[in-house]
Amino acid sequence: MKKVLLLLLSISMMFLEGVIGQDLHIQSNAASIANESNSTAGWSGTAVITSSTTNPQLGNFAISMVSNTGNRYRMDYFYNATVGTDYVIRIWARQGPQVTTPAAPAFANWSGVTGFSTTVIENTNWTEYVFNVTATSTNPRITIYNGTSSSGNTAGNTVFVDNVSILPAGSDATPPTAPTNLVASGTTATGTTLNWTPSTDNVGVTGYTILQNGTSIGTTNGATTFNVTGLFQNTTYAFTVTARDAAGNVSPVSNAANVTTLTAPDNQPPSAPSNLAANGTTTTATNLSWTASTDNIEVTGYTILQNGTSIGTTTGALNFNVTGLTQNTTYAFTVTARDAAGNVSPVSNTANVTTLTAADGQAPTAPSNLAANGTTTTTTNLSWTASTDNVGVTGYTILQDGTSIGTTTGALNFNVTGLTQNTTYAFTVTARDAAGNVSPVSNTANVTTLTAADGQAPSAPGNLTASGTTTTTTNLSWTASTDNVGVTGYTILQDGTSVGTTTGALTFNVTGLAQNTSYAFTVTARDAAGNISAASNTANVTTGGSGIIDYTSANANLPTIDWTGRDLFASRNVGIGTTNTQGYRLAIDGNVIAEEIKVELSQNWPDFVFTKNYGLPTLEEVERHILDKGHLQNIPSAMEVELNGIMLGEMNAKLLQKIEELTLYAIQQEKKILKLENENKKIQLLSDKLLELEGLVKGNN
Template identity: 55%
Template sequence: MRTTFTLLLTLLLSSTLWSQEIHTQSNAVSIDNESDATTGWTGGAVISSESTDVEHGSFSMLVSSTGQTNGRDASYTFNVTSGQVYSIKIWAKRAPQSYLPAFANWSGFSNFSERSILTTQWTEYSFELTANSNVAVIRAYTAPINRGAVSGDGILLDAVTITPLVDDSEAPSAITDLTASSTTSSSTALSWSASTDNIGVVDYEVFQNGSSIGLSGGATNFNVMNLSPATNYAFTAIALDAAGNSSLVSNTANVTTTTAADTQGPSAITDLTASATTSSSTTLSWSASTDNVGVVDYEVFQDGTSIGLSGGVTSFNVTNLSPATSYGFTAIAMDAAGNSSLVSNTANVTTTAAADTQAPSAITDLIASAITSNSAILSWSASTDNVGVVDYEVFQDGTSIGLSGGATSFNVTNLTPATSYAFTAIALDAAENTSLISNTANLTTTGETDSQAPTAITDLVAGSTTSSSTSLSWSASMDDVGVVDYEIFQDGISIGLSGGATSFNVTNLTPETSYSFTAVAMDGSGNISTISNSVNITTLEAPTGGATAYTTENANLPTVDWQSNNFIASGNVGIGTQVNPAYRLAVAGNIVAEEVRVALQGNWPDFVFETSYELPSLAAVEQHIKTNKHLMNIPSAHQVQQQGIALGDMDAKLLRKIEELTLYAIAQEKQIQQLKSQNEQLKELANKIEALELKLNTYPVER
């Protein structure tokens, strides 16, 4: 709903009080000359055409702050006559994001007073001012000077009129040279010289045999249609000004239409070209076509679909195009008899890419986790952007401490123990637009650094030893913060990390050789336990090739080959393999069974739900995945390829992951509920701030 800000008293003063529009530039806020443009408007703010929130016509103008100290204004400069009174009317409203916008700092007038833009509804703001200069400037501000600018604060403007108030009672001069040309059996073209007026001629009315047949729209020509063949007609015209004064009747142009119908079409356009192409528009132009009687208009096509008539001129402005898009334009010429030319050549156009002025969305869920005495991990959900977010900048107590490299997490280090910190972040896009500042993540570091090492491993054991491998296992070490990994040593030399698992498969050993293995535990601060107990093993003898045929006499020999079933036995049993297997049962092929039961010797992972269990942070899990390319306590693809998996052990490991995921889900649900509560509090606070701003609007604000 539109509301009127002031009474339009100037319209009620007198029937002779007349005004001529001098806001004539073609742009989004013009009334009679509207276009998808911001021509004539300049300033430090971002000024753009808007088509979704409009008071008049198809477009309005959005003025948005750039976030800079002087990036808040839009101005329009025009010529005036000193001492003349002018009526200026502007429709305006506050943008969805705004702070105390106003019309302020106008120049060229002696009696201007600042006017605040108070409402989010379209409202007409009216000024009646006396010029004290020959040049005047009107300005709109998105925010006061004494308030730090916020990027995106804005106002919407539309339907601007600037008119001098003049007492006009003088009629325009009469037309004296009205002539007719290009007469056919059904039409003729009238033309004349422009009339003069003390203020200005606004239109011409044309009469056929004394009866009005229309207005020329201000042009000094008029195409008369629907005439009868071989018939006499008398045409006259008068000039009109804006005050309703009309000239005397013109001379008479007498016309006799032809008897034969026009069947010849105009010549085809061969030089259709496009120029001044932007992200949303282009200008087409061509040479005039010829015709036996006369061309009256041109029709323009975009990708084969008609988009309008040129009104008889040899140019056409195309608007509302999409950025970075290809189009093909053609045109035809038409005469008064309805004959059309062949289709013109095609003018191919690719619009430019639109400038990116939209900032990413603000981060609203910045949180801190894995807090120690000197570090923490920040994380958040990804921001959105019309083009794309490229990075995030993190601030510690208001000072930038780095970029995340596009990741939605950031490791903060070098903090002081037992100290409070406040962290915020912003999102950035490739055009260097920045989001609003995120919520604040407050944290207090723990009292002291972690200097306590994990407990030593005391039960390192080896099992499943073959001629070239063995499997080590042990109980988990304890630590005041948490064990992150175990390092394994073979005869005192490191041979790898377990990835946090309490087992390690050793391969590439030499048959019939003795080895000694030890291990240490490590925490996230680099503290290392003392060395574990030693476990000594001797690898088995390497399997021998070949086998003897089975007989009752050699059935109990160490190696027996049942040739018909490829069965080998030597304490252990192998089926489908030609070597003595290193397992109690080895099968080269598939096994079908009604049930396989695995009796675990280790613990089933219900310990995950114990209060003493150290659940790894998601940041630690992410870091482990980035480093090792597999989950904590789960063997890698390489380990499985080399050593296989123990079904019972793997089921226990997978259940452990499921139980950890359950704990993460419970924690996340608590966090979601907490954020919902905080969001409701923020909404309530925003409503209070909005109410306070409305009260403040009643007081003068220095700009």
Template identity: 45%
Template structure:
């Protein structure tokens, strides 16, 4: 007779849990009960939108993409009762990543305790569960598309879906551990996992399957088919049970599996739907439908004019670095895990636009009608030749005359004021004369043959000429001193050749 009340009590507890009100109340792409093609209730600095191509539950998910101005956040505030425990469940995965690593994460939550920063790992959907206690009537959930080190990087993307925020009932007992996990039918790319049902004081609602410590699935039943494995590779699998209150069982037994060696020799299907859109002067956007394979396509090879230029995993590729007003031929081949490459599919011929953005001036495009030499500045990252293609290593080479109102030379050598240093060694005039007789030009200056072969550096030559002027100045000063000394000696000799009467008259002078 006592079993009836106990059964009724268990049914009431299950009914209470199943009917618990979800505090994620807004109708949006991540809602469970009232999904809508919107992001109502969610806000933040990231670019937030509804996405119909990456849903985990229903038809839509929420996508958040970082901006270049620290727009990295996706936030949601729910109504709570202070001191009450809540189980928050959010399905999430990484989207396209610009930074490596971008490290998206659940972080900096407020108005609750029990939360710890949790990274979002992998491009497969995974459920993230948080058991928290409210310290505010309006707790804030915050999700980052990337870490602080990439705050100025745009394009890092995450997806979230299937969000529930449930008040925790009195059930705190986790289900029993899964200790009967087994693997059968292992192939080169997959295996079949099965186990006995876990038990719980109220009821098990599902299971979490882990591969090498990473969650890969959440089946409701006691079996799970693993796919996408690599041949001749070892994997470790475990399973945990989950009840309606979000309690997760302890780890049970681990099953170690080694996949077989594959014998796949069938190539994927050819890519016959290649298209190009958004062609500019320097690039274009390629896209195509996914290729099919007996086991699975792992990526693609993109070719431009027969040369491979990229190996994307997905079915799109952005081509950059093209030349304006130029034709290109693009093809794509699919590749599977065994390295088999598909046959060639359709070819897309693209001609880039004649203008768009800054155009480099080169000998190939200088005569194009789209190049306006008068309307833009000319910037050369390497050397520039005018009238010649042989710049001989100089930044600018001109074959012809140059007319300019002003030319400034910024010398990298010492200005020749060192000639006036006390320890400067000045040639004697006799040494200069011997050098001229032997060589036919001034010491320290280039000869006519050297100028003919090598030309002259204007700044360097001005410095050499000034050096000679300063040396000539020193010679003039030396000669002036000698002349004055000779004048004094002449006057002394004149004193001895005058009469006594003249000497008396001039005595006052000497």
């Protein structure tokens, strides 16, 4: 009879141990250890509660809890308990996206238990939370919040929960042994089959978790084989397995089975991407999106083309943000897909996009603090403080005595060259933006160049001769002097006395001579330092006798006087067909015909355009000036010409400057054309090689 009682007692104790050791998280749901399913059974609450496959901690699913508005930020789980019994509750949790920062999700406000305190869920990685509690109710409640009452109800705050177990204290804490003899077989380009020897446990193994490179990719409920799919060809993977029991104890990992997938002979390109469209286009950007391509193995990425040229790739994303575009410009975008074997799909449909035009009528502020430093005899360095603009400053224009001498594309300094020594200049700067708006001028930086220490006189002018001598005039010409720095002009001497100077011209017209008189003319040269050369050779001149009728007030308008003679001289102004000479020495109301007209300029001939430091305006700047002013820079407008006329010498110099600028533009364009032709030749060579390789591949097949 004792043996029977002992047997019954043993059976009762085993039964009680099994009941006591049973996991009370019994529903089949995404967070269950031994009974995982695509379900949220047993969990309820005001939040949006779903089953999720996003990075589960164990198996294939986890429970996702997402806040909605209006205090919808909690979920609860009720379990059957015995009052006074101690329980160990294990829950794996992690933060998901948090719209409110910090949202402070937490385990809080549990009911029906003692020994619990509010615990914040702090990590975005999976973390195990263990609670030792004593039941005070037969139906305790576990509550999880997405945040505090002021933050948790923000729509979008997310918490993930997985691998939940509720066990009586003292339940099974012994993990299974590690699975052994893990091997892989039947490996293909995208899959392999794993097999292993079962683990052992003091109570019983309930399943296995398979890990790929340390991350869970699936579970079994006891099976010791697992088929792995979705691998990449020609790639090495490390697989391990762990065992688990009903109490949630997890074994050590098995040995590693290293697998390298096969390489599949893939000659089939993906299908063309479709439904390419652009949206959200601005002045400089647009967003592209398209429908995915398909492939016999797998699409690995996409290439985005702008007007036929690649501007970027994705590794699978079906959208691309294009930046760096020019406003009010049309672009053609296409997309191609590629697979792991390098096969490229046909191009997608074309998405034509025209960028917006920026409505910018606000000019930049004036540059400030313009200053000059390092001034020499021919150069100076300018620097200034940047302007500001509502969109952005694109560059600066530097003006010398009100005339542009160069630009920068944003630099706040400029080196001025080609100045004349001992000369004062006034420099200013204006800023411009992409819309062509020009700022007010900066402050003025007045600069006086240094005087070169020059003690060497020029050489004597040579070959002085006189020609065209009349009764009162003669024309002198000579050969130029040379100087170590530069000849700045010549002095003409009549019988040893200066009668005039030139600023570089090698001719001089002498007037006011007496008829039938001999004169001795010489010329000296001077440089910027004031050094005077030796006198030239002497040109002796004798004027002729009177051969004209003298002009007097008595005979000026007599009809009997026909003013015909070899020369006509007037000490004041002469008007032909008009009595209003407007202050000019000669005024003619009518046409003029002459075999030749000579204009002597006191200003520089515009060969400075060909110097290295010349600030050639960009064609965009020229276009903006034409659109804004209606004429070329530094060329008078039609209204100015109508009002003031033109100076032939000055206008010829301005026109030559424009011709020289056009020559520079033509040279620039020629270089660009040659570069493009060379690039086209390279592209053609690559195309020919690709066609040749394609022919070889087709021939081998």
